[in-house]
Amino acid sequence: MAMKLTTILLVVLAGITAGCQREDFSYQEKDRMFQMMDMLRADTSLSLTVEALDKAQLSGTLNTYGPFTFFAPDNQAFRNYLRNVGKAAIADFTSEEITTLMIYHILGARVRSADFVPGPQTVSTGRGDYIALDISKGTKTEALANGKARLYETDIEYSNGVVHKMDAVLDPPVLTIGAFLQQNPQYSILVAGLQRAGLMDTLMALNNAQGERIRLTLFAETNEVLNAAGITSFDAMPLGELTELMRYHIMPGSSFTSQYAGLTAAVPAIGVAERWDNTLTTLSPNSHIYYDMASQKPVNGTIDFRGSDILMKNGVLHNVDKHMVFSSAVPRTQITHVFSETLNYAYGVNGISPTAQPIISTAAGRFRYFAEASHSRAGAMVLFFEADSKDDSLVSIVRNVRKGKYKIAINYKNGNRGDLQLMYGQDKIGPVKNYGAGTTFYQNMELGTYEFATSGDKRFKWVSQASKLAAVVMDVMVLTPVD
Incomplete structure (x- = not known):
């Protein structure tokens, strides 16, 4: 490999390709005669991405056999990103910063748009993180990565992989849900409740006891939201009741809100009404969250989001604007x-x-x-x-x-x-x-x-x-x- 890599990066990229099945390709197909990096350099709309790959010492990697999938931010995406993070140029990033950023845009397999799945993809990035896709509006030109980057040109095929162009740069998740809560004092009441219920370790962890990546979704409440409900502490709540309450705020798996419900068309002959709702299961087995995409208060008919689809290393976090309690009044789906x-x-x-x-x-x-x-x-x-x-x-x-x-x-x-x-x-x-x-x-x-x-x-x-x-x-x- 004609470049110098840090030891950790070499291990990471070896891990990307080790488990991938090499696929046959024909050099008789004109659009697959070229390696990915050679063609990226020829695309003037991706010159800042090429500069970032060069600084991260990943250019040579993208000209090896692969296969790879590269989610490529265009120049305007990088200009916006530089402005948002307070930097004037790619050169202002440290080597570690730009390497972490660019590795997050590369998957160690050929993933075409037809292979996209809603939520986190089945193939991880080089450091074991995941890119989540919203494909509710289509996969070819309307998929949305991590809730912010639209994939407007997909399936650009080369001999060693596939490129998808997009209009924003993706920030790699750096914290687990638990670590994020602990680093933000506005969640201190919720954190204390989760700790007393024995759930904070689960939200802090990246992998379970079997070494499998944990994927969870938390409906989080700030101190302000809990204070509005008259809650300043969970210390006096009976432990069994508290555990059920905290488990009610956690769903197994992780996906974006756009995947929670879709249209159920009306079928009058069998008594099915048109709706955009769904019943979501939680870690509390006999409770549920009702989600209605068509409602101004989509959660349980009474709660809205202050922020949603916040991607973490071990799942997704949503901020809700009202204390979430399960009762028999929570709607159920037909x-x-x-x-x-x-x-x-x-x-x-x-x-x-x-x-x-x-x-x-x-x-x-x-x-x-x-x-x-x-x-x-x-x-x-x-x-x-x-x-x-x-x-x-x-x-x-x-x-x-x-x-x-x-x-x-x-x-x-x-x-x-x-x-x-x-x-x-x-x-x-x-x-x-x-x-x-x-x-x-x-x-x-x-x-x-x-x-x-x-x-x-x-x-x-x-x-x-x-x-x-x-x-x-x-x-x-x-x-x-x-x-």
């Missing part, structure tokens, strides 16, 4: 359980394994999927199962049901279809229903209401009755929260 998209069945019929999955067939099979041409949801697949004796059953697991009461309805195929009792555990939900009742081809039939004492994945069972053995076509089950 749940749409599509049978053909739910591969978690158990089928208690003679001759078929309870763990067998339904086959795709238009005509044959007692446990199968098929496309229903006349369905209210065009092209939808439906699930057919047929019982051969009393108490034969179909089991399907509905994911992420939150504690509370729900009205349960189902969309199914009308006709001479049999009697079923819906059950949760040993509890019956509503009366026995005949799935041939009614006059419409598909219908939204209410099965009953049920109040769940805990949150989590719920195992529903449809049991065939002796009065009329079931041969039923299932489409969608909808769980609508009841206050």
Whole structure:
């Protein structure tokens, strides 16, 4: 390598490439005949980036085999960045500062726009940090890196990697969530509460006991916000209550707010309302955060952000403008359980394994999927199962049901279809229903209401009755929260 590298940088870049699978490429393709750095030098819109790479002694690296992905800030991005950090030129950075900055823009694999995922990417930068992408508006020209840099030209391919141009420089995260809180006195009450609840060490750590990178999201409250709620200390709160409260402010994983909810289109035929909401799980198992992207108060219907999507070395931090407490008044999201998209069945019929999955067939099979041409949801697949004796059953697991009461309805195929009792555990939900009742081809039939004492994945069972053995076509089950 025709350059002098510090020992730490040499180790870092060796680590980048060691685990990457080398991919074949053809020098017959004109746009892939050139190494990345040679072509960056020829691009006048990236001259400041080239200067930064040279000062960081990374230029030679980007002309090695790779593969690499380089998120390249353009000249205007660097001019803005220099002004914001109070520097006149690239030369004003120390070698360590510019090296840390530029390594953060390089991934040790070829990651094209089609490979982007929402939130932190699956490939880390050279020092083990992550770039997070918002791809809710598209990946080709509208992806947003770390909530600030728009990728306006992507997938510029070279023999040893791919370049994505962007309009801002990315600051590498330098603190874990816990370290950030400790360094900012305005969080002192929250920090004391987290310490007493035994959670501060988790927020301070970069890796868990297995050496895996920790990824968490904290909804943080400043002293000002807590004082407004009448809280000056958590010392007097019972420890169990405090632990639940603090865990309620932490979500597993990390992603930006734009990934928390999307449009659920209305489907009147099955009772689904249009919405932009979602139910977010926290480290407190029986609580949840309600998030509505379309609301002026997106968190729990009453709370807004003072600052959001602040990227840390071990996750993301949001500042909220009001104390966040879980109660039964926190809204829950309507749940749409599509049978053909739910591969978690158990089928208690003679001759078929309870763990067998339904086959795709238009005509044959007692446990199968098929496309229903006349369905209210065009092209939808439906699930057919047929019982051969009393108490034969179909089991399907509905994911992420939150504690509370729900009205349960189902969309199914009308006709001479049999009697079923819906059950949760040993509890019956509503009366026995005949799935041939009614006059419409598909219908939204209410099965009953049920109040769940805990949150989590719920195992529903449809049991065939002796009065009329079931041969039923299932489409969608909808769980609508009841206050």
